[in-house]
Amino acid sequence: MSLVVQKYGGSSVADAASVKRVADRIALYAKAGHQVVVVVSAMGDTTDELIDLAEQVTATPPPRELDMLLTAGERISMAVLSMALNDLGVDARAYTGSQAGVITDEVHGKAHILKVTPGRIQDALDGGSVAIVAGFQGVSHTTKDITTLGRGGSDTTAVALAAALEADVCEIYSDVDGVFTADPRIVPAARRVPYISCEEMLELAANGAKILMGRSVEYARRHGVPLHVRSSFSGRIGTLVTDQADRLVPVDPDLTIPAAEVVHLDAGRPSKEDIVHSNREEGLEAPIISGVAHDSSEGKITVVEVPDIPGKAALLFDVVASSGANIDMIVQNSSTVDDTVAISLTLPEADAPAALAAIERARETIGYREVRYDDQIGKVSVVGAGMKSSPGVSATLFRCLGEAGINIDMISTSEIRISVVTDVHRLDDAVRVIHSAFGMDADQTEAVVYGGTGR
Amino acid sequence: MSLVVQKYGGSSVADAASVKRVADRIALYAKAGHQVVVVVSAMGDTTDELIDLAEQVTATPPPRELDMLLTAGERISMAVLSMALNDLGVDARAYTGSQAGVITDEVHGKAHILKVTPGRIQDALDGGSVAIVAGFQGVSHTTKDITTLGRGGSDTTAVALAAALEADVCEIYSDVDGVFTADPRIVPAARRVPYISCEEMLELAANGAKILMGRSVEYARRHGVPLHVRSSFSGRIGTLVTDQADRLVPVDPDLTIPAAEVVHLDAGRPSKEDIVHSNREEGLEAPIISGVAHDSSEGKITVVEVPDIPGKAALLFDVVASSGANIDMIVQNSSTVDDTVAISLTLPEADAPAALAAIERARETIGYREVRYDDQIGKVSVVGAGMKSSPGVSATLFRCLGEAGINIDMISTSEIRISVVTDVHRLDDAVRVIHSAFGMDADQTEAVVYGGTGR
Incomplete structure (x- = not known):
């Protein structure tokens, strides 16, 4: 019982x-x-x-x-x-x-x-x-x-x-x-x-x-x-x-x-x-990837020409966090031309209006030039405990997306996950090519490709 | 406050x-x-x-x-x-x-x-x-x-x-x-x-x-x-x-x-x-009647030719009560021809099936000849604290119903109420003529009739 x-x-x-x-x-x-x-x-x-x-x-x-x-x-x-x-x-x-x-x-x-x-x-x-x-x-x-x-x-x-x-x-x-x-x-x-x-x-x-x-x-x-x-x-x-x-x-x-x-x-x-x-499929270790997740409910805020001075980026994140927004991914790109950086962050679309208003209020203090918002983004993630010991995962991921002509906008990783942001209109394609590239399709019982390098 | x-x-x-x-x-x-x-x-x-x-x-x-x-x-x-x-x-x-x-x-x-x-x-x-x-x-x-x-x-x-x-x-x-x-x-x-x-x-x-x-x-x-x-x-x-x-x-x-x-x-x-x-209308005591209530949700069971022997009627009521029915009114008529009585009782229609089944099961013990059930009855009641000291109420009630050609089937009374059972198809008429006869109609501000006798 x-x-x-x-x-x-x-x-x-x-x-x-x-x-x-x-x-x-x-x-x-x-x-x-x-x-x-x-x-x-x-x-x-x-x-x-x-x-x-x-x-x-x-x-x-x-x-x-x-x-x-x-x-x-x-x-x-x-x-x-x-x-x-x-x-x-x-x-x-x-x-x-x-x-x-x-x-x-x-x-x-x-x-x-x-x-x-x-x-x-x-x-x-x-x-x-x-x-x-x-x-x-x-x-x-x-x-x-x-x-x-x-x-x-x-x-x-x-x-x-x-x-x-x-x-x-x-x-x-x-x-x-x-x-x-x-x-x-x-x-x-x-x-x-x-x-x-x-x-x-x-x-x-x-x-x-x-x-x-x-x-x-x-x-x-x-x-x-x-x-x-x-x-x-x-x-x-x-x-x-x-x-x-x-x-x-x-x-x-x-x-x-x-x-x-x-x-x-x-x-x-x-x-x-x-x-x-x-x-454990015949003759194989446990598969590296457990699944592919996708999410089209986030938007991306990009703050352009933030002065490259210590503390300015931190101030931006403080401002966004205090608006109640849950920040997901962050990418910072240094400009090679002037002393500014562009900072992009993703967050739930529902949190965006409050975050944008907070950033606008802090315009003087932060001293940035412009804020852009894009809700046409999608995030696709591969998750698997096996990737800890498999350096080829990211290479396979990027190669299959490249072959399908899907641009990668942002990347974030954890020990057992890689997420990339793409145009939301290519999100379904991205999920399909990744699923196939990692040998997870139901008809792919044999030729499992874990990435060109590694293993 | x-x-x-x-x-x-x-x-x-x-x-x-x-x-x-x-x-x-x-x-x-x-x-x-x-x-x-x-x-x-x-x-x-x-x-x-x-x-x-x-x-x-x-x-x-x-x-x-x-x-x-x-x-x-x-x-x-x-x-x-x-x-x-x-x-x-x-x-x-x-x-x-x-x-x-x-x-x-x-x-x-x-x-x-x-x-x-x-x-x-x-x-x-x-x-x-x-x-x-x-x-x-x-x-x-x-x-x-x-x-x-x-x-x-x-x-x-x-x-x-x-x-x-x-x-x-x-x-x-x-x-x-x-x-x-x-x-x-x-x-x-x-x-x-x-x-x-x-x-x-x-x-x-x-x-x-x-x-x-x-x-x-x-x-x-x-x-x-x-x-x-x-x-x-x-x-x-x-x-x-x-x-x-x-x-x-x-x-x-x-x-x-x-x-x-x-x-x-x-x-x-x-x-x-x-x-x-x-x-207290001008020059009048409090009216005798507070209101006329009516109820068409009851049915009537009549048990015919019950032996006129002490205990038989009591047995019938025991049988009905133990079926879970709430008995409202009871009328017993002695036959002048033989040594039997007819007993009628009213009860909520929802209680009738169980009560009828119980009476049927007790047919031998009670020794009656026949049971009849009628769900086409209506009850009209006049209620008023004033009727305690006003003997003319029932006379007015019976007279107005008689003039309207409405037969009275059963009668029951309390200190401040008289109820009569009629054909359910005459129930609304009964309510109207009684309401009018006791001077309760809104346009009858003066000529209030409390009954021909008494007062």
Whole structure:
């Protein structure tokens, strides 16, 4: 018997029929003897509809009241899911975040979980019930007010509950079959990754992969919770996200998905052997690259002719940071003609207006000549733990982009990632040529090219 | 400065525009210096929509989970109303029933309030905020689960909070201008009653008047809370329901309703003088009759040829009561031909199937010949404290119905009420002729007829 925490996103519970399908899946786990805790998001577009409603009465909803409003969404989905389970003969009980012991700070709209005291959830499990918990919400330890956790909050709720309950695995269900080597809508040949480390998943998430929010992966890494990313629409095996492959839960042979739901019957969870087999292709080491992520939601600010005097560049970054913007990449080019530099930085498009206004206000102090803004940029990133020891990665990357006639505008790197900025109109092409160049296309089982030099 | 509890029903907060109109009204009270607690129902048809959703996943929703689902409705309306108030510059905070200290028993779907500990509400008031409270809901003192109070629950929440906070008045807002002498949709000449005693209001509510649920009136009477029934769509003065006319709150001269909303500008609350003046027409005592109520939701079971032996009738009533039916009226007619009686009883149509089945199962024991059921009945009731000392009331009632050719099928009386059962197709006619015969029509300011005999 295992203790499994499952999280279902809004698309998995979009309507009554979807709720019943999810209930069927949960019932299989419960009837196989597992203890199950289910974390659920609001149904379909409910959250957006509630935000629309708020906007109809005020342009500036108080954050406390907005949290109270939005938490109604999960209240509905969890109660309906619990009813559907009871209808299948599975004893289930729904709990709000507060009832489940999700204790947060008092920052409405983006609260952080401080601790989880799941006494009532443990009691429900001990009593043989499936516990359904509202995702995305908690209660402030100081004000006792209801809080929400912000984007990706339901994933974080699930991971935090899994950690507090010492669950064997935390399954994250959405409408995607797992983590892919690239977005399958752009790269039809993209392959599912059966196993990925937390560090790689964090880099993918930070650079545009939407399957998991970085925050929940960080939490899982810190508490050693194995994450299993799966689709609620299929029986496929999904992707396991963990740094501790030896903590893998064995496949439960009794656990199969209803035949009607099976697209490709892998059944259950991947075993350690599955993963080792999948990750080590015949005669090859683990592949260098785990995936290609892309992001077209950033813009680029370029400040031209900044005096090349110590402290001026630092002042610019201070000004931008104090506007609340999250700076991603920075490139500084010295001019060979005069004593000035050009500084470019990328940031979320939503942060750009405030940042541009702040830079404008500091024009005199910084003493630059001109500011330009470009929202037509795209960022493509290759991520892989293997690149630490593979010097050829950047050469392969630059060569394949060059051969495709795609200009590289900016570059940034970490130990396990290289990101480049290109024209947004070439972003999809860039993702495809990179995916192919690193041998990740599904039909490229043999001739894997890791770069001309190195290895 | 007064402490006012206001309750707004679903029709008063049906959409964003309605919510804003209600917020305007609350803001007037708050800006006039009053402390205001607002109890709010779910917006428009939200509760019905949630029930529909539940029915899509199961025919038998567990009561605990259904309560969890339905309480999402008030969570939405209270948060949106709070936002609308903040948008008007009025500090407001929304609280669930649990947060407001509404402690109930554990009977899901029709919980009873055991006590109210409104510490957080008092704190909010002391801090200068308007407190918005979800109606219809509470938290069980034993299981800590969320409960709902059943039909009329929001009225009861408002009255219970008003009692616990020792409010000066509890204003019940709906889409009707107050308590009327009859349903204005049936009797266009019906008049608003400016003042009515709790006892009369209870009789009207129990006999079909839908403006207030009897349960909240009982609670108000027990705790001495003056109720003020008003419309959120007009500035009209409404109806005061209380046994203690000397506890009336004086009219606040600063309190007026926005000009655009005023249909008939009475302003504020009725003063004691207003009420005494309204109830005592020129040269007349208080009218005998407060109102005419009607109810077409009952059916009639007739059991024919019950042996006229002591205990057989009692057995029949035992059988019906144990089926869970609420018996309203009973008539027993002895046969002059044989030693049998016919027994008729009325009960809510919803209770009829179970009662009929129970009677059928007891056929042998009771020894009757036949059971008949008739759902084509209507009940009309005249209610008035004055009839205690006015013997002519029943004579007037029977005469006016006779003149209109309306047959009386059954009769029941209390100290301040006479009810008769008629063919449901003549029910509206019955209401109209009775309303007219007792001088309640709006154009009958003079010639009030209290019955040919008596007085």
